[in-house]
Amino acid sequence: MNKDIFLIGSGQTRFGEWWEKSLRDLAGEAVEAALKDAPCTSLDIDMVIVANMIAERTNGQAHLGALVSSLFPHNPPALRVESACASGAVALHTACGLLESGRAQTIVVVGVEKMTDVSTEEVADALMGAADSEKDAPCGLTFPGIFGLIAKRYMHEYHLTRERLNHVSSAHHRNALHNPFAQFRKEIPAEHISQSPAVADPLCMLDCSPVSDGAAACILSTVKESDIKIAASQLASDAVSLTERATITSFPATKRAMEKALAEADIDRKSVSHLEIHDCFSIAAVINVEDLGFAEPGKGVELYEQADPVPSINASGGLKACGHPVAATGIKQVTDMAKQLRTSGSRFGLTQNFGGACASCGIHILEHTHV
């Protein structure tokens, strides 16, 4: 990073089904929580960045920058960022760039999504916008279908059994028991995962992250300080369509972003104590820990079979149990990571947020300086 950027405040709404709350209400609640957590007032915010993927489809609402800016008394300048499910990480990255350039000094980054106002079919169709509309979608493929293809191939190449894959969602649910902001706080035994209804073979309902409403906000500053610094912020991209990939059992964008992030933070991956990874589907979590370099190809699931893996993985409950209001996820991961670093007293934590089938990937490394 060219400048010290501090995470001076963060907060979120609980993720879930919020019938009585609008897109604006959710964003407002997250901003309020972040401001309460920060040593600054709303007037110190000199830029608003909103991450959102599908508000046009689910809420008939575009122009989200101005919408969220209007929650502030002084209407700071605002912009909106979209990169499918990686919108949150891309918004944070955008904020880092503006802060490093000196164009802004204190930015609030808000990720918000309100997905339960429309039918599941409509949401699924909107989310399919993250895939290639001419190469992937025409045959009737859905996102669970895309990850069904990935899971099937992965199981074929690495002989991963359905039983072993069950541990992923089960672990995420167990972790969420202690997270008051999680959508689901219920333990689910591993064997129940594959007994849930099939969604896209070999994936079942409990392999999939849910449809959720929610918002999360982070306040980043170069002038106000805190004990949490952004040590790295990196993005990488890949072909949007699965048909243009050399392999579908590994995501090169994660590898590239990871390499760049470790170089930027100037640390070894062994220094990372906590991970929050993008487990939109159970199989994605397995592939992610491999691509991040914490497991050999084909062995990612072993980390989920351990009671206390090092580094810790999705201690918050991940997308599976916390909920996945798509654009809020990348920001919520950072919010959770700050909490985890402060609780454990460890120095480095890493968040990985991806869009589509990892056609865009954002990695942030947080450094706790009061260790």
Next chain:
Amino acid sequence: MSNPSVVHRAKSARKQKMQEGTIVSFTTVRHPPAGFGTNPLRIGLIALEDGSQAMGQLIAPAHEDIQIGSKVRPRMKLLRVQKNGLRIYDTAYELCAAKPVVQEQKVEREFPGYIVALYGPSGVGKSTVCTLMTKVLVEYVENVPILTTRAKKKGDADEYHYTTAAEFTRLRKDKKIIAATQIPSRSEKRWYGYREEDIQAIWNKGKIPIVITEQHLLQNLSSYYGRRSILSFGLLPPGKSRRAMLSQLLHRLRSRGRDTEKHIQDRMKNAEHDLDFFEKRKELFDHILVNEDLDAVMETLKGHVLGVERT
């Protein structure tokens, strides 16, 4: 997706999709998107004969009948009828046999090691880069000799091993040569190839073999050793347009003075195909570099190669 213009443009891709292929992976979507009815959809990712991939519905009696590696053939299928009456057809893929073909018990090859492959049109500087690499990283990489049937030429470095056409064919038949290609030329038929033993010998020394490739060599190596083994670099000549790139190549070929004008014309024709290949087979390339500043290219290459050396 229901937008008629998207549907219309998708039609142009249909010809491409009308090929036989094999199933890379498949799934059954239990909740099809709007307009596709309520029956589960079987969908496969298909590796087509020309090496590209396509997504399509699978025509099979049951999910259990489908297997990764099964052969499929294309068939037009009415996918759905839109509310406005638009009937949408697309390529679907039908299992070639009612029962899945007995899958060759092809055990996934163990990862044998990395091979650095350079690819690019004639004149872009593959040999120069390759020679420099083997000098700069002499402890890490070694050039794999190219076996060729063409006659020795003035200006040839020691990168070639010469052989006869008969011998070449025999070695290929015996699977001693694992990647081969015939470069079309007006004057003669010329074969080029790589021998497995040469590559293995370099691995045995604990070094990374480096090869100069074109389309067939790159594809052969990739399918023999597995795509993961190939660390491929595509080299492009500088230039904003294809025409600018080609004239840059022409200039380089003429100024190096190794070929006759006739050969240069042949090479230019091949160069056009090589440039197409970048577009068509993106997935075969790990990195694409523009060879404008040789030092910069070398630095980048060094970084990537030492990167895998460390792993």
